[in-house]
Amino acid sequence: MLRNQVQELVEQAVIAGQADASLPAIEMPQVEIARPKQPEHGDYSTNIAMVTAAAIRKATESKPNPRQIAQAIVDHMPDDPLISAAEIAGPGFINLRLAEEWLQEQVAAIVAAGDEFGTIDQGAGQRWQVEHVSANPTGPIHYGGARNAVLGDTLANVLEAAGYEVQREFYVNDGGTQFRLFIETLYARYAQLLGRDEPIPADGYQGDYMLDYAQQIVEEAGDRFLRMPRDAALTELRPLGRALVLVSLEEELAGMGVRYDNWFSEQTLYDEGLIEQSLNYLQERGELVKRDGAVWFLASNYPKHEKDVVVIRSNGQPTYFAGDIAYHYDKFLRRHFDKVIDVWAVDHQGHVPRMNAMMQAFGLDPDRLVILMYDLVKLIEDGKEKKLSKRAGNIITIQEVVEQVGADALRFNLLTRGPESTIEFDMDLAVREAKENPVFYVQYSHARICSMLDKARKAGFAPAAEFDEMDHSVLALLSQPSELALIRKLLEMEEQIATAVEKLSPHNLTYYAMDVAKAFNSFYRDARVIDPDAPALSQARVYLSQATQVVLARTLGLLGITAPQEMWRDDVEIDE
């Protein structure tokens, strides 16, 4: 990665400076490379001189001058085609400028990398799992689940781009009370459709969608389940109801581009004895105790966890947390993921400490489990919050929002904010604003490039793929400010991916996409790409446009958003 290359050069300078005693032989602080806000401050800068000065001051009580330290580092900067200038500025910053020739050459590198541009090998084949959404399999997913889905899915994309092997998993809560109520409701609706007066359970699911599911059962099985005892019918309905609801969940999520590698059934934890096995494991390690007729996990043994947690109720039933223990036992001790990211809504925040304690009780590094929390989505209607409940059948579904706003705009919108922000969602506003969504600006730029490259091809300026070998010599002609600014912006991609991975919040990529589009549009305004009178320059600009197309397509791809070849306004009024 570019930033790392720059960092290494500075580190080499530091070592060289120490070798000839221009710099004191102390242990040097880590060199941090930043991107200055102001372009006059170069492409990269480092505060290493000031940090070093502070370290020396602390160690020796002398008063070193940061600018002198900076000078020593600058004097020892190795010659490298990457860097054209290293300047000292302000209190002791070292500002580094990328060489123009090197920048120009990168256009070829981007085009050559194509779909792979931006990929970094940080993950080095580590196996990570991202478990997300995991909504109860009892009906359509609430709009809040869309946030979870988009966050998890995009994060998984980004991790893959960073070289991690990622499994996307949906935990199907088919072992607990809610799923039982769902099946009982399904049975009731089924019986009602066949004319029997069967009440929906008290806490059952009131939504109309249950009638659709019941109707499908009727079509598949006729009245078969009425001709057996209720308990037997409920048992047989479980797999059928599960299949129905999973198909609709899968469709709903696919509607916004979210797909899974694995749907993990909670029930299998019971069926395969994993609850018992994982609890035995904890028992052997002395982490469980029997008290008041129940079995407790001694979470209070671990820092920050004051309370113990019940895993087996006094009635012998395991708690939901017992399922979590077994599930994560399976993730780490059977499937051996290097790292697991669970994407949870903030209302589960109280469970995080016990998950951390659980990891330690397993004898595992708690950092291998990351609970990624996102805040709620509140529904606003007529300026007021609307309370929703799936059980009451009163929810805004993902599908509704996708239909009204569009999957691309929805994903982009959800990814313009950090996970911790609370989202107030107003459907009317969203529909009104959908057309103004910046995602179209990005997509439009991409379509515009595609169309223009097409025209270029016809004019005899072929994009690189159609050459056996790219003509690098023309790239040196890309020397206008807006051309170089665009190249610089394109080269940020690896760092943007690294940032998204580091902070486990990929929303910076949406801003990056807008930046790239903006840089391209400025370039496009300033520079005429197809100009028969200047064939070499035209060819160079075609390459640059192509590189931009590569970056936009890749960035949109990571965000799970389509990169259209063309798009036309369909709502333009034709004047006169």
Add this chain to the structure above:
RNA sequence: GUCCCGGUAGCUCAGUGGAUUAGAGCGCUUCCCUGCGGAGGAAGAGGUCGCAGGUUCGAGUCCUGCCCGGGACGCCA
């Protein structure tokens, strides 16, 4: 009561301890189509970064307290 997360432009939100000017989108104002897609470009107005202390060479960013908003504190899931 304890703990967690927010509070940045009219609105929706970004912002890795840095550099006399804190950013984007939308909205608002003014310009730019005889040149490849105007869903565009150039510029402008708009801010006590909730409040008060502290740490430091340097704070929107870290620490403490307070105010406001949201959430969590079950043998529920």
